[in-house]
Amino acid sequence: xxxxxxxxxxxxxxxxxxxxxxxxxxxxxxxxxxxxxxxxxxxxxxxxxxxxxxxxxxxxxxxxxxxxxxxxxxxxxxxxxxxxxxxxxxxxxxxxxxxxxxxxxxxxxxxxxx
Amino acid sequence: xxxxxxxxxxxxxxxxxxxxxxxxxxxxxxxxxxxxxxxxxxxxxxxxxxxxxxxxxxxxxxxxxxxxxxxxxxxxxxxxxxxxxxxxxxxxxxxxxxxxxxxxxxxxxxxxxx
Numbered sequence: 481x482x483x484x485x486x487x488x489x490x491x492x493x494x495x496x497x498x499x500x501x502x503x504x505x506x507x508x509x510x511x512x513x514x515x516x517x518x519x520x521x522x523x524x525x526x527x528x529x530x531x532x533x534x535x536x537x538x539x540x541x542x543x544x545x546x547x548x549x550x551x552x553x554x555x556x557x558x559x560x561x562x563x564x565x566x567x568x569x570x571x572x573x574x575x576x577x578x579x580x581x582x583x584x585x586x587x588x589x590x591x592x593x594x
Numbered sequence: 595x596x597x598x599x600x601x602x603x604x605x606x607x608x609x610x611x612x613x614x615x616x617x618x619x620x621x622x623x624x625x626x627x628x629x630x631x632x633x634x635x636x637x638x639x640x641x642x643x644x645x646x647x648x649x650x651x652x653x654x655x656x657x658x659x660x661x662x663x664x665x666x667x668x669x670x671x672x673x674x675x676x677x678x679x680x681x682x683x684x685x686x687x688x689x690x691x692x693x694x695x696x697x698x699x700x701x702x703x704x705x706x707x708x
Contacts, residue, residue: 572638582628583638583696585638587636587637
Protein backbone atom coordinates (compact mmCIF):
# COMPACT_ATOMS: atom_id res chain seq x y z
CA UNK A 481 0.00 0.00 0.00
CA UNK A 482 1.38 3.40 -0.98
CA UNK A 483 -0.48 5.44 1.67
CA UNK A 484 0.68 9.07 1.63
CA UNK A 485 3.39 9.88 -0.91
CA UNK A 486 5.41 13.08 -0.85
CA UNK A 487 7.79 14.40 -3.49
CA UNK A 488 10.53 15.49 -3.59
CA UNK A 489 12.31 14.04 -0.56
CA UNK A 490 14.97 16.76 -0.52
CA UNK A 491 15.28 20.17 -2.11
CA UNK A 492 17.52 23.20 -1.86
CA UNK A 493 16.11 26.56 -2.93
CA UNK A 494 17.55 30.03 -3.23
CA UNK A 495 15.85 32.91 -1.44
CA UNK A 496 12.98 34.23 -3.55
CA UNK A 497 12.50 31.08 -5.61
CA UNK A 498 9.19 29.27 -5.68
CA UNK A 499 8.31 25.60 -5.61
CA UNK A 500 5.48 23.16 -5.05
CA UNK A 501 5.66 20.26 -2.63
CA UNK A 502 3.55 17.41 -3.88
CA UNK A 503 1.38 15.13 -1.76
CA UNK A 504 -0.92 12.36 -2.87
CA UNK A 505 -2.83 9.67 -0.98
CA UNK A 506 -4.55 6.53 -2.19
CA UNK A 507 -6.72 5.79 0.85
CA UNK A 508 -9.69 7.90 -0.28
CA UNK A 509 -9.32 10.09 2.80
CA UNK A 510 -11.28 13.33 2.74
CA UNK A 511 -9.08 15.15 5.23
CA UNK A 512 -5.54 16.19 4.35
CA UNK A 513 -3.00 18.28 6.23
CA UNK A 514 0.35 20.00 5.80
CA UNK A 515 2.73 20.35 8.76
CA UNK A 516 6.21 21.70 9.21
CA UNK A 517 8.68 20.29 11.70
CA UNK A 518 11.49 22.48 12.93
CA UNK A 519 14.47 21.05 14.87
CA UNK A 520 13.56 20.17 18.46
CA UNK A 521 9.96 21.19 17.92
CA UNK A 522 6.73 19.38 17.39
CA UNK A 523 4.78 19.61 14.17
CA UNK A 524 2.88 22.79 13.41
CA UNK A 525 -0.15 22.80 11.12
CA UNK A 526 0.18 24.99 8.01
CA UNK A 527 -3.03 24.27 6.09
CA UNK A 528 -5.65 21.59 5.99
CA UNK A 529 -8.47 20.47 3.70
CA UNK A 530 -11.70 18.63 4.45
CA UNK A 531 -12.40 17.74 0.85
CA UNK A 532 -11.88 18.71 -2.77
CA UNK A 533 -12.28 22.45 -3.22
CA UNK A 534 -12.16 23.23 0.52
CA UNK A 535 -9.05 24.44 2.34
CA UNK A 536 -8.42 26.33 5.56
CA UNK A 537 -5.53 27.89 7.44
CA UNK A 538 -3.76 26.22 10.29
CA UNK A 539 -1.45 27.69 12.89
CA UNK A 540 1.37 28.91 10.58
CA UNK A 541 -0.03 29.62 7.07
CA UNK A 542 1.95 32.75 6.17
CA UNK A 543 4.15 32.32 3.10
CA UNK A 544 2.29 29.23 1.84
CA UNK A 545 -0.64 28.43 -0.40
CA UNK A 546 -2.55 25.23 -1.04
CA UNK A 547 -5.15 23.88 -3.43
CA UNK A 548 -7.29 20.76 -3.43
CA UNK A 549 -8.71 19.99 -6.85
CA UNK A 550 -9.00 16.22 -6.26
CA UNK A 551 -9.48 13.96 -3.25
CA UNK A 552 -6.05 12.41 -3.82
CA UNK A 553 -3.79 15.46 -4.19
CA UNK A 554 -2.96 18.34 -1.85
CA UNK A 555 0.03 20.36 -3.10
CA UNK A 556 1.74 23.02 -0.97
CA UNK A 557 3.12 26.09 -2.74
CA UNK A 558 5.92 28.37 -1.58
CA UNK A 559 5.83 31.54 -3.68
CA UNK A 560 8.85 33.48 -2.37
CA UNK A 561 11.13 31.19 -0.42
CA UNK A 562 12.64 32.64 2.75
CA UNK A 563 15.28 31.18 5.10
CA UNK A 564 12.62 30.90 7.83
CA UNK A 565 10.90 28.27 5.67
CA UNK A 566 13.82 25.86 6.01
CA UNK A 567 12.15 22.87 7.62
CA UNK A 568 10.89 19.35 7.13
CA UNK A 569 7.39 19.29 5.67
CA UNK A 570 4.94 16.47 6.31
CA UNK A 571 1.68 15.76 4.57
CA UNK A 572 -0.96 13.67 6.34
CA UNK A 573 -4.45 12.37 5.69
CA UNK A 574 -7.27 10.94 7.75
CA UNK A 575 -10.79 9.57 7.53
CA UNK A 576 -13.23 12.18 8.75
CA UNK A 577 -16.09 10.30 10.30
CA UNK A 578 -14.28 8.91 13.32
CA UNK A 579 -12.56 11.51 15.52
CA UNK A 580 -10.27 8.81 16.84
CA UNK A 581 -8.90 7.79 13.48
CA UNK A 582 -5.19 8.57 13.35
CA UNK A 583 -3.59 10.73 10.75
CA UNK A 584 -1.40 8.88 8.25
CA UNK A 585 1.85 10.65 7.42
CA UNK A 586 4.14 10.72 4.41
CA UNK A 587 7.90 10.42 4.80
CA UNK A 588 8.46 14.16 4.54
CA UNK A 589 10.20 16.68 2.31
CA UNK A 590 13.40 18.20 3.69
CA UNK A 591 13.64 21.76 2.35
CA UNK A 592 16.60 24.12 2.74
CA UNK A 593 16.45 27.78 1.72
CA UNK A 594 19.85 29.37 1.17
CA UNK B 595 -5.30 27.22 23.50
CA UNK B 596 -4.53 23.53 23.52
CA UNK B 597 -1.00 22.45 24.33
CA UNK B 598 1.10 19.36 24.99
CA UNK B 599 4.19 19.32 27.19
CA UNK B 600 6.62 16.47 26.84
CA UNK B 601 9.59 15.37 28.86
CA UNK B 602 12.78 16.97 27.58
CA UNK B 603 15.20 14.71 25.77
CA UNK B 604 17.32 13.16 24.66
CA UNK B 605 16.89 9.97 26.65
CA UNK B 606 19.57 7.26 26.50
CA UNK B 607 18.91 3.81 27.96
CA UNK B 608 20.54 0.43 27.93
CA UNK B 609 18.71 -2.46 26.31
CA UNK B 610 16.08 -4.05 28.61
CA UNK B 611 15.80 -0.92 30.75
CA UNK B 612 12.41 0.52 31.78
CA UNK B 613 11.18 3.53 29.82
CA UNK B 614 8.93 6.39 30.89
CA UNK B 615 8.34 9.47 28.76
CA UNK B 616 6.13 12.01 30.50
CA UNK B 617 3.38 13.88 28.69
CA UNK B 618 0.88 16.37 30.10
CA UNK B 619 -1.72 18.36 28.23
CA UNK B 620 -4.00 21.37 28.40
CA UNK B 621 -7.20 21.24 26.39
CA UNK B 622 -10.79 22.37 26.42
CA UNK B 623 -13.40 19.67 26.12
CA UNK B 624 -12.50 16.00 25.87
CA UNK B 625 -9.53 15.38 23.61
CA UNK B 626 -8.32 12.09 22.23
CA UNK B 627 -4.69 11.37 23.05
CA UNK B 628 -2.03 9.77 20.88
CA UNK B 629 1.57 8.70 20.88
CA UNK B 630 3.33 8.82 17.52
CA UNK B 631 6.80 7.45 16.75
CA UNK B 632 9.21 8.75 14.11
CA UNK B 633 12.05 6.51 12.97
CA UNK B 634 15.04 8.15 11.24
CA UNK B 635 14.19 9.45 7.78
CA UNK B 636 10.54 8.50 8.04
CA UNK B 637 7.22 10.13 8.76
CA UNK B 638 5.27 9.77 11.96
CA UNK B 639 3.48 6.51 12.70
CA UNK B 640 0.72 6.01 15.22
CA UNK B 641 2.02 4.00 18.19
CA UNK B 642 -1.07 3.98 20.41
CA UNK B 643 -4.12 6.02 21.32
CA UNK B 644 -6.73 6.53 24.04
CA UNK B 645 -10.06 8.22 23.52
CA UNK B 646 -11.51 8.72 26.99
CA UNK B 647 -10.51 8.96 30.62
CA UNK B 648 -8.94 5.81 32.13
CA UNK B 649 -8.50 4.20 28.71
CA UNK B 650 -5.19 2.41 28.27
CA UNK B 651 -3.60 2.34 24.83
CA UNK B 652 -1.04 -0.35 24.09
CA UNK B 653 1.06 -1.54 21.17
CA UNK B 654 4.42 -3.29 20.69
CA UNK B 655 4.95 -3.46 24.47
CA UNK B 656 4.31 0.27 24.94
CA UNK B 657 1.46 1.47 27.16
CA UNK B 658 -0.09 4.79 28.13
CA UNK B 659 -3.13 5.55 30.31
CA UNK B 660 -5.39 8.58 29.81
CA UNK B 661 -5.45 10.29 33.23
CA UNK B 662 -7.99 13.10 33.22
CA UNK B 663 -7.42 14.05 36.86
CA UNK B 664 -3.72 14.73 36.23
CA UNK B 665 -4.13 15.63 32.51
CA UNK B 666 -1.39 13.17 31.67
CA UNK B 667 -0.66 10.43 29.13
CA UNK B 668 2.76 9.04 30.05
CA UNK B 669 4.37 6.47 27.75
CA UNK B 670 5.92 3.36 29.34
CA UNK B 671 7.69 0.22 28.24
CA UNK B 672 9.02 -2.44 30.55
CA UNK B 673 12.03 -3.53 28.51
CA UNK B 674 13.30 -1.41 25.62
CA UNK B 675 15.15 -2.72 22.60
CA UNK B 676 17.70 -1.12 20.30
CA UNK B 677 14.99 -1.07 17.61
CA UNK B 678 12.92 1.29 19.81
CA UNK B 679 15.41 4.10 19.15
CA UNK B 680 13.32 6.88 17.60
CA UNK B 681 11.63 10.19 18.37
CA UNK B 682 8.35 9.92 20.27
CA UNK B 683 5.61 12.55 20.04
CA UNK B 684 2.65 12.96 22.33
CA UNK B 685 -0.37 14.58 20.66
CA UNK B 686 -3.98 15.47 21.33
CA UNK B 687 -6.88 15.80 18.92
CA UNK B 688 -9.66 18.34 19.29
CA UNK B 689 -12.21 19.83 16.93
CA UNK B 690 -10.87 22.73 14.87
CA UNK B 691 -13.22 24.45 12.49
CA UNK B 692 -14.54 21.79 10.17
CA UNK B 693 -11.78 19.29 10.94
CA UNK B 694 -9.93 17.85 13.88
CA UNK B 695 -6.55 19.31 14.64
CA UNK B 696 -3.60 17.47 16.15
CA UNK B 697 -1.51 19.42 18.64
CA UNK B 698 1.94 17.91 19.15
CA UNK B 699 4.48 18.00 21.90
CA UNK B 700 8.06 18.84 20.98
CA UNK B 701 9.15 15.20 20.79
CA UNK B 702 11.53 13.08 22.86
CA UNK B 703 14.55 11.47 21.25
CA UNK B 704 15.16 7.95 22.61
CA UNK B 705 18.42 6.10 22.04
CA UNK B 706 18.75 2.51 23.25
CA UNK B 707 22.27 1.13 23.53
CA UNK B 708 23.06 -2.60 23.23
